[in-house]
Amino acid sequence: xxxxxxxxxxxxxxxxxxxxxxxxxxxxxxxxxxxxxxxxxxxxxxxxxxxxxxxxxxxxxxxxxxxxxxxxxxxxxxxxxxxxxxxxxxxxxxxxxxxxxxxxxxxxxxxxxxxxxxxxxxxxxxxxxxxxxxxxxxxxxxxxxxxxxxxxxxxxxxxxxxxxxxxxxxxxxxxxxxx
Amino acid sequence: xxxxxxxxxxxxxxxxxxxxxxxxxxxxxxxxxxxxxxxxxxxxxxxxxxxxxxxxxxxxxxxxxxxxxxxxxxxxxxxxxxxxxxxxxxxxxxxxxxxxxxxxxxxxxxxxxxxxxxxxxxxxxxxxxxxxxxxxxxxxxxxxxxxxxxxxxxxxxxxxxxxxxxxxxxxxxxxxxxxxxxxxxxxxxxxxxxxxxxxxxxxxxxxxxxxxxxxxxxxxxxxxxxxxxxxxxxxxxxxxxxxxxxxxxxxxxxxxxxxxxxxxxxxxxxxxxxxxxxxxxxxxxxxxxxxxxxxxxxxxxxxxxxxxxxxxxxxxxxxxxxxxxxxxxxxxxxxxxxxxxxxxxxxxxxxxxxxxxxxxxxxxxxxxxxxxxxxxxxxxxxxxxxxxxxxxxxxxxxxxxxxxxxxxxxxxxxxxxxxxxxxxxxxxxxxxxxxxxxxxxxxxxxxxxxxxxxxxxxxxxxxxxxxxxxxxxxxxxxxxx
Numbered sequence: 206x207x208x209x210x211x212x213x214x215x216x217x218x219x220x221x222x223x224x225x226x227x228x229x230x231x232x233x234x235x236x237x238x239x240x241x242x243x244x245x246x247x248x249x250x251x252x253x254x255x256x257x258x259x260x261x262x263x264x265x266x267x268x269x270x271x272x273x274x275x276x277x278x279x280x281x282x283x284x285x286x287x288x289x290x291x292x293x294x295x296x297x298x299x300x301x302x303x304x305x306x307x308x309x310x311x312x313x314x315x316x317x318x319x320x321x322x323x324x325x326x327x328x329x330x331x332x333x334x335x336x337x338x339x340x341x342x343x344x345x346x347x348x349x350x351x352x353x354x355x356x357x358x359x360x361x362x363x364x365x366x367x368x369x370x371x372x373x374x375x376x377x378x379x380x381x382x383x384x
Numbered sequence: 385x386x387x388x389x390x391x392x393x394x395x396x397x398x399x400x401x402x403x404x405x406x407x408x409x410x411x412x413x414x415x416x417x418x419x420x421x422x423x424x425x426x427x428x429x430x431x432x433x434x435x436x437x438x439x440x441x442x443x444x445x446x447x448x449x450x451x452x453x454x455x456x457x458x459x460x461x462x463x464x465x466x467x468x469x470x471x472x473x474x475x476x477x478x479x480x481x482x483x484x485x486x487x488x489x490x491x492x493x494x495x496x497x498x499x500x501x502x503x504x505x506x507x508x509x510x511x512x513x514x515x516x517x518x519x520x521x522x523x524x525x526x527x528x529x530x531x532x533x534x535x536x537x538x539x540x541x542x543x544x545x546x547x548x549x550x551x552x553x554x555x556x557x558x559x560x561x562x563x564x565x566x567x568x569x570x571x572x573x574x575x576x577x578x579x580x581x582x583x584x585x586x587x588x589x590x591x592x593x594x595x596x597x598x599x600x601x602x603x604x605x606x607x608x609x610x611x612x613x614x615x616x617x618x619x620x621x622x623x624x625x626x627x628x629x630x631x632x633x634x635x636x637x638x639x640x641x642x643x644x645x646x647x648x649x650x651x652x653x654x655x656x657x658x659x660x661x662x663x664x665x666x667x668x669x670x671x672x673x674x675x676x677x678x679x680x681x682x683x684x685x686x687x688x689x690x691x692x693x694x695x696x697x698x699x700x701x702x703x704x705x706x707x708x709x710x711x712x713x714x715x716x717x718x719x720x721x722x723x724x725x726x727x728x729x730x731x732x733x734x735x736x737x738x739x740x741x742x743x744x745x746x747x748x749x750x751x752x753x754x755x756x757x758x759x760x761x762x763x764x765x766x767x768x769x770x771x772x773x774x775x776x777x778x779x780x781x782x783x784x785x786x787x788x789x790x791x792x793x794x795x796x797x798x799x800x801x802x803x804x805x806x807x808x809x810x811x812x813x814x815x816x817x818x819x820x821x822x823x824x825x826x827x828x829x830x831x832x833x834x835x836x837x838x839x840x841x842x843x844x845x846x847x848x849x850x851x852x853x854x855x856x857x858x859x860x861x862x863x864x865x
Contacts, residue, residue, distance in 0.1 A: 208858075250832040281828075284821050287781070307824075329834035330841075348831050371422065373823075374476045375816030379809040 240292065241269045247288045248278055251328045253350030255279045269293065280307065280348050308349030308364045310342045316361025323353035323362060385586075385613055388633040390626045392763040393618040394796045396553050396717065398592055403676050404556040406684040408564060411700050413487050417459055417691030418470045418728040419445060421481045424520040425527045426452030431483060437464050440494035442667050445483050448515070454528045454731075455518045457667040458494075459689035462487040473694075473713050473730055477723030485691065497665040502575055507536075510579035510662055517661030518668050518731075522653035523547055523558075523622065524714055526732035529654055535643040536580035542646035544582035545631050546573050546655055548589040548596065549615065549622030552715025554676040555735045558652045560685045561672055562589070562596035565656055566603035572655030574607060575662050580648055585610045586631050587652075592617040619717060620794040624649045626763055638790050653734075674735035675701045678743050679708035688729050694736055695725035708738035709746065716743075717795045750803040758797035758807065764790050768797035768807050775814040784818050791815065 244265035252260040256277040258267060267273035268289055275289035275297055290297035310331075312323075319337040331347040334340030342353075342362075354362040367373065422428035429446035433439060439458045448455045465486045469479035502510070515530035535541075546569075550558040562569060570587075577585045587604065589597045591614050604610040613631065620626050625636050628647050636642050642649055650658075653671065660666045669690055676683045681702030688697060694711070698704065712719035713733055722736070729736075758768035766787050774783040788811065795808040 249828050251835045282824070284824055285828075307827075328838065329831055330838050331834070346830070346834055348827075369476075369478065371472055371474060371476065371478050371480055373820075374474075374478060375820060376809065376812040378813045379806045 238266075238269060241265045243292050244268050244289060247281075247285060247292065249280050249285070249348065251280070251348050251350060253280065253328050253348065253352060255350055280350060282307070307367055308351075309344050309347050309367055310349060310351070310353055311363050311365055312340050312342055313361045313363065314339060316357075316359045318359055318361075320358060322356045322358065326352045326356045328352060385611055386633075387613070387615060388630055390629045390763055391765055392761045392796060393620065393626070394761050394799055395617070396619055396799060398617075399553045399676070400556050400559070400592070402683040403554070403674050403685055404559055404593075408560050408672055408685045408687055409700075410687045411689070411692065411697065413460055413489060413491065414689065414692045414696045415487060416465075416693070417462075417485045417487065417689060418693060418726075419456055419459065419483045419485060419691040420470070420472060420728065420730055421446050421456060421483065422472075423456065423526060423690070423730040423732065424454045425525065426450060426454070426531075428481060429453060429456050431467055431481075433464050433467075433483065435464055435467055438462070438488075439464060439485070440492050442496060442669060443494040444667070445485075448518075448528075452528055452531050454520050454530075455516065455667075456483075456690075457518055457669050458485060459669040459691055460485070460487045461490050461492040471724055471727045473720075473722060473727040473733065475721045475723065482728075499664050502571075502659075502662040503578065505662065507533075507579055507581060510575060513662045513665065514579070514658055517657070517666070519654060519657045519661055520668075520731050521651055522657060522671060522731065522734070523651035524718070524732050524734050526730070529650065529658065532643070532648060532650065533576070533579045535641065536582070536648065539641075539643040540646060541580045541582045541643065541648050542584070543632055543648075544573075544577045544580055544585045545627055545647060545649045546576075546585065546587040546652055547622055547624070547627055547649055548587055548593070548600070548652045549627055550593070551590060551617070551619045551622040552717050552719075552734075553619075554737050555674045555715045556676075557672040557674045557685050557734055559593045559596050561656060562593070562652055563599050566596075566599040568659045569652050569655050570600070570603040570607065570610065571663065572657070572659030573604075573610065573650075575658050576648075576650055576655060577609070579658075582648065587612045588615045588621075588627055588631055589613070590615055590617040590621055619796065620763055620792065623763070623792055623794060625792070638787070668731060671729070671731065671733070673697065673729055673733055674737075676735055677708065677712075677738040678740040679704045679706050679738035681705050690731060691728045693726050693728055694722060697729065697736060698725060698738070704738060706740055709741040709744040710739045712737040712739065717799070718793060747804040749805050752803055752805060755802060757800045757802065761796040761800050763794060763796060764792060766791060768811075771814070772805060772807055772810055775810050780814055780817045780821065783814050788814050788818060 245262055248261040250261050256264045258264040276286045278285050317339050321336050324332045329346050329348055331343045332340050349364055351364055427450035430449045431446040433445050441458055441461045443458045444455050445458050446456045462485050466484040470482035472478055472480035511530050511533040519529040520526040548558055548562055587600055597614055601612045604612050615621055615630055628642055629635055634645050657668050670687055672685050673688045674685050711722045713722050716737055752769055762768055771783050771786055771788055791811050793808055793812055798807040801807055
């Protein structure tokens, strides 16, 4: 009997509070700025935190408010910076943005102790392995954010540039005299 | 037959006489051959021989993998001495996976299937033989030929066009091939036509090759379905899109394949290789290469085993008269600078052109005059000067919107530019940049999906934990009551 009463009481409480929350979100809910929404779309969305903000949504809000530069996103590089500049309508000189190119994390096999901390920290689930087993990074899924390198207790994760092969080699920009 | 005109184009000096007048020579067997596993567009071939293994001529060294790919075969008998990196015939000078074969000098053929009447084979059998022989487009693009034949199953092919244009200056390998092997070429053409189910066949040859035209007309006279068409000499006549509009008057829409408008284009060299593959079951292990340019002592056409180092070929042609200012693989308009003479000849190598400083026309660039000559000559109707201004300013997306993706890299604009702007180089850079951005875009979309999947997984884990806890606590309550 006592159990039924307690279950019913908690259920009723839940319903009432839920209804109150629903009403509050309708009247008091924060409306999302469409500009912020577009910026969030343009950002990689991996919540890696390299820009210094906790996630992409906060970074987008900062860019929209003008308190952060359009070049804040390191994994996005020049292409994302250009898109952000277009969305908020600022002038932007792409020549001044260092485009260091994408990076990949690599586990040093002789350093890995199989602690699995990097696995838990990875925002895209790009690290495979299990406790006391060697971990390995899936290059296709890695975004080079470096979250894993930060938590690794043995410093056994390096960030490296993607090696140039015949498949991803591109022509360099020709030197041009004055226009 | 009515001939249509394509817009733009140029008339560069042909420089074909020094090589066109000599019969095709045969290269003595080189000591070592370097056979790259990626000589075609698509997936690289997967090796199926081991280091130290003895192989026979024509034996398959690596099989095709994936839908767009081609196998590679041993160009001679000998021993596999290495499988690893070797310089690719590519301007980057980067290495490519390569099988190194030391020849034993025996030229001992592997047992091939018996020769058959090729016209008794079904369309699928023709296509399978072409695929197994490792045939790719020999005009230079090196697209697997069987994939093009199979496209005939999805799109009905009205017209087969055989490309004997050879509009690039200096190159004469197709010219000599048509003069010396017209009968085999025509048989290959008929096989491609039956493999595609094409209703009519046109062999298009530029009017600067009268002997080849004559030879091909004589060889095709007995076959009423084949028309040998004399087309004007105008660069880039040998480009697929321009040749299709010249012959049919149809334009291939941007981003579409020629098969989608019922046309298929194959090179004359490819036709010869198809004939050898289907009639004699012989894989593609050699090709004709034009050794030209002012710096080559004895310019001529040579039959070369695939994988021959360019240095061996240069030596066979008497070496260089002067140090070349530039050595190109392919023609001077669209050819690629060779990073070194140790790079091998591959299936798509139509020529090795060693240019003297006078031929290379290196000139310092000046400012754009806005004269508009590049606009007049652009065969796809782009405005190169506008594109160049945008690419130079780093506005790649704007350039893409102006049709950068339709650029053929034919180099007509750079050829006529009085300010000597490196327009073709600039546009190659822009196209690479567009591809890199598309790749980054794809990666960003994947990342978003992965991040979302992780969020759902974590949420599910938390929910599962909560459910377990509540189940446990309700058990406890039951026991307590």
